[in-house]
Amino acid sequence: MGEINVAMIGQGFMGRTHSNAWSQLPRFFKPPVSAAMHTVFGRDAAGVQAFAKTWGWRHASTDWKAAVADPAIDLVDVVTPNNMHAEVSLAALKAGKHVACEKPIARTIEEARLMVAAAREAKGKTFIWYNYRRCPAVATAYKLVQSGAIGTVRHVRAFYLQDWADETIPLIWRFQKEGSGAGSHGDLNAHIIDMVRFVTGEEITEIAGAIAETFIKERKLVTGPTAGGIAAGVGGADKTGPVTVDDAVLFLARTSGGGVASFEAARQATGNQNRNGFEINGSKGALKFDFERMNELQFYDATRPRAVQGWTTIMCTHGGDHPYAENWWPDAHVLGYEHGFTNQAYDILRVLGGQEPVVPIPDFEDAYQTQRVLEAAIISAVERRPVSVSEVR
Numbered sequence: 001m002g003e004i005n006v007a008m009i010g011q012g013f014m015g016r017t018h019s020n021a022w023s024q025l026p027r028f029f030k031p032p033v034s035a036a037m038h039t040v041f042g043r044d045a046a047g048v049q050a051f052a053k054t055w056g057w058r059h060a061s062t063d064w065k066a067a068v069a070d071p072a073i074d075l076v077d078v079v080t081p082n083n084m085h086a087e088v089s090l091a092a093l094k095a096g097k098h099v100a101c102e103k104p105i106a107r108t109i110e111e112a113r114l115m116v117a118a119a120r121e122a123k124g125k126t127f128i129w130y131n132y133r134r135c136p137a138v139a140t141a142y143k144l145v146q147s148g149a150i151g152t153v154r155h156v157r158a159f160y161l162q163d164w165a166d167e168t169i170p171l172i173w174r175f176q177k178e179g180s181g182a183g184s185h186g187d188l189n190a191h192i193i194d195m196v197r198f199v200t201g202e203e204i205t206e207i208a209g210a211i212a213e214t215f216i217k218e219r220k221l222v223t224g225p226t227a228g229g230i231a232a233g234v235g236g237a238d239k240t241g242p243v244t245v246d247d248a249v250l251f252l253a254r255t256s257g258g259g260v261a262s263f264e265a266a267r268q269a270t271g272n273q274n275r276n277g278f279e280i281n282g283s284k285g286a287l288k289f290d291f292e293r294m295n296e297l298q299f300y301d302a303t304r305p306r307a308v309q310g311w312t313t314i315m316c317t318h319g320g321d322h323p324y325a326e327n328w329w330p331d332a333h334v335l336g337y338e339h340g341f342t343n344q345a346y347d348i349l350r351v352l353g354g355q356e357p358v359v360p361i362p363d364f365e366d367a368y369q370t371q372r373v374l375e376a377a378i379i380s381a382v383e384r385r386p387v388s389v390s391e392v393r
Helices: 012-028 047-054 064-069 082-093 108-119 134-148 184-200 337-352 364-383
Strands: 003-009 034-041 059-061 075-079 097-100 127-131 153-161 204-211 218-219 240-242 248-255 260-266 276-282 285-291 296-301 311-315
Touching: 003 012, 003 064, 012 047, 012 337, 034 047, 034 064, 034 337, 059 134, 064 082, 064 276, 075 082, 075 248, 082 097, 082 108, 082 218, 108 218, 108 364, 127 337, 127 364, 134 285, 134 296, 184 204, 184 248, 184 260, 184 364, 204 218, 204 364, 248 364, 276 337
Parallel strands: 003 034, 003 075, 034 059, 075 097, 097 127, 153 260
Antiparallel strands: 153 276, 204 248, 218 240, 248 260, 276 285, 285 296, 296 311
């Protein structure tokens, strides 16, 4: 295939990030196949037409089923709320399309199982947008661990902290189990579970203990339109509805290599805007990453003489040494959030063109392993007991 026709199902915040990635891709990369922004779906006819014009989609549609079934479409990009991931992906796979779905793979473990089973039988390839793998610093951490630079992984700390979900935010879909499946756990912990699995190359085998809490139990009802995933209008002060997902989930875990790990996700971690990252401590060294300083990776080489051991800050912007960096700007002309999506779009096209991705890209099977960990942590929090991930199948 010389050109891949893409249909994007959904708009909003993720619709903008993906549209930017697909449009930006050919200006910076030379994939083996190209991508054409064929069709975008949205519920509102006027809104999706305007979106298509702004972002360069050739066609706009209010019928996602027709868009997915269109013989002209090769790849379906799913950027909907979590409650539509399974339905759209299953329809696309049945229609013989490739599918790139936003994370987490699904709202529930049951939906994820259906998606994995369908992917195993389908002719199309599958991808999940765990975009933080595509930060040059995270990809560099992966390569360092694979090279043996930090030795055996013994201890991991992972975190994803935000503070946007205060009392002023109304009852959008992210606070409802029906739409999202989970709160900070599925939205934030999913990312750091995937990053830890990716960077270390190890699986999480047991949740030793977990705690979940909802701090804001009622929120104002949305009565107006939404923009970028945040409501623009709300009901009166007396019109509220229950929050049915978590605001924070923390858990302890064991890894397949014999190490231990901690994970924490919170949406009311005051002072942390989008602070996600990890510290990985090994027998020969250690690594630290914080997305609020996304171009930097900290490395500790414990094999050096003790007198000169210390943390080294690596600016991961040097082409040829740091993945993806050579396609962007000169050294220390730093990258931003959007570049991870463009890097992933490039890797998707590499795979569809018969090449290997720059670093491994998660398919439905891979993302299902992250979903199993999410499910095991919730069981542990609810039942207040250790849970082996093998219990979740």
